[in-house]
Amino acid sequence: MGKFEVLDHPLIQHKLTIIRDKNCGTREFREVVNEIAELMAYEVSRDMPLEDVEVETPITVTTKKSLAGKKVVIVPILRAGLGMVDGILELIPAAKVGHVGMYRDEETLKPVEYFVKMPENMESREIFVVDPMLATGGSAIMAVDALKKRGAVTIKFVCLVAAPEGVKALREAHPDIDIFAAALDDHLDENGYIVPGLGDAGDRLFGTK
Ligand SMILES: O=P(O)(O)OC[C@H]1O[C@H](OP(=O)(O)OP(=O)(O)O)[C@H](O)[C@@H]1O
Numbered sequence: 417m418g419k420f421e422v423l424d425h426p427l428i429q430h431k432l433t434i435i436r437d438k439n440c441g442t443r444e445f446r447e448v449v450n451e452i453a454e455l456m457a458y459e460v461s462r463d464m465p466l467e468d469v470e471v472e473t474p475i476t477v478t479t480k481k482s483l484a485g486k487k488v489v490i491v492p493i494l495r496a497g498l499g500m501v502d503g504i505l506e507l508i509p510a511a512k513v514g515h516v517g518m519y520r521d522e523e524t525l526k527p528v529e530y531f532v533k534m535p536e537n538m539e540s541r542e543i544f545v546v547d548p549m550l551a552t553g554g555s556a557i558m559a560v561d562a563l564k565k566r567g568a569v570t571i572k573f574v575c576l577v578a579a580p581e582g583v584k585a586l587r588e589a590h591p592d593i594d595i596f597a598a599a600l601d602d603h604l605d606e607n608g609y610i611v612p613g614l615g616d617a618g619d620r621l622f623g624t625k
């Protein structure tokens with residue numbers, strides 16, 4: 417079973433409170449989402465494998481560590497996941513970026529897939545699927561389905577706010593993946609919004625309604 421971890425570093429908690437505020441405007445919301453994503457990427461990448469490499473310093477030749485193996489792909493779930501990409505790229509600038517387009521039907525709350533574009537060789541890559549919100553879990557489950565269908569094996573799901581319902585559903589559908597959240601909130605309301613949450617992340621990031 418993959419792990420579920422809440423990354424509750426004080427800086428992450430502080431920044432999350434800023435964007436929960438309904439008076440936080442588009443510009444600040446965008447900035448702070450990226451800042452939180454960057455802090456989370458530091459924790460999420462903690463177990464990346466290293467290998468020994470020879471390096472010649474100005475003083476001598478020595479053997480030290482360098483990142484090994486799997487190359488990282490960041491996969492935002494459109495639209496709101498896009499808000500986390502730049503923050504992660506600050507830490508992992510060579511990462512590739514794949515896109516999964518998905519929206520939640522407002523009546524049924526079921527996700528509808530509308531776009532998928534991935535780099536090649538997904539089977540040999542370390543994949544960070546990112547979306548600020550894990551609500552019913554439908555979008556995350558369908559995004560991971562789409563990745564596995566294309567050969568993906570090593571997948572981590574990274575969100576800002578998770579609902580218990582979404583964590584349960586995602587773990588049941590994809591027990592092999594690790595899930596990271598900045599916060600685990602209380603529950604979903606009758607419209608499928610996370611309570612207390614932060615509202616509609618996509619609309620707040622892009623200034624739409
Ligand atoms: O866990 P779920 O119940 O599937 O809900 C979460 C999804 O809903 C939101 O996207 P939305 O459908 O609002 O699309 P958007 O990002 O384009 O606004 C959010 O960004 C997640 O992708």
Ligand SMILES: O=c1cc[nH]c(=O)[nH]1
Nearest residue numbers: 551609610615616617
């Ligand atoms: O609270 C929620 C639930 C789904 N999508 C959002 O953007 N916010």
Ligand SMILES: [Mg+2]
Nearest residue numbers: 616617618619
């Ligand atoms: Mg939205």
